[in-house]
Amino acid sequence: MVKRLFNLSALELLLGGIIGLYLPDVDHLIYVYLLRPNDVTSQRVRADLASGRFGHALGIICDTHNERGKLVFHTLVFQIILLLLAFLIATSSASYFGRGLVLAALVHLSVDQFLEMRQGRGGQTTQNLVPGQPQYLVQSQPGLSQWYAGIGIALEKKQENLYFWIVVTLVLVIGVIF
Secondary structure (H helix, E strand, O other), X not given: OHHHHOOHHHHHHHHHHHHHHHXXXXXHHHHHHHHOOOOHHHHHHHHHHHOOOHHHHHHHHHHOHHHOOOOOOOOHHHHHHHHHHHHHHHHHOOOHHHHHHHHHHHHHHHHHHHHHHHHOOOOOOOOOOOXXXXXXXXXXXXXXXXXXXXXXXXXXXXXXXXXXXXXXXXXXXXXXXX
16 A cells, blocks of 8 residues: 555656756856856855855846856757767666656756747846946847857757757657656
8 A cells, every 4th residue: 555655666756857857957056166156146156155045046046047158058969968868768777766867857958948049048137236337238149059159060040940849859759758
């Protein structure tokens, strides 16, 4: 009876899914601590984290997420590697935790891509975060250019849409294999 109510495999899948859902957001901490530690936003986040104001630091990260153009996990190369890893895990691993982790991370990245195709990323700010400082509003163009900027290719809008729908289809297929 207890075994029916508490299926360990389902719990593993759920735990992997929860962690995988938030794993791509580690990108923002990598940006704050490693890629752009001297950025004003990075300094504010680090100061808040050092003083134990985790909620405020999270708020800053969420409010300014469009400012960060170069992220490690939000790239075409990482997404392709994750797709390959997800396929390998789906077809050869018995780990429900691993399956949930990679599938949720892929869903998160696909949602981020969809939003960036509509809104853009990289330089867009919506409020003045430093009192007394002038606010510069740099509009980013909607699209996925930040996802492949570091590998030296340029895609047109139709090609970006095709890539996006191929990825979504692969995520759905891998999800069905799970």
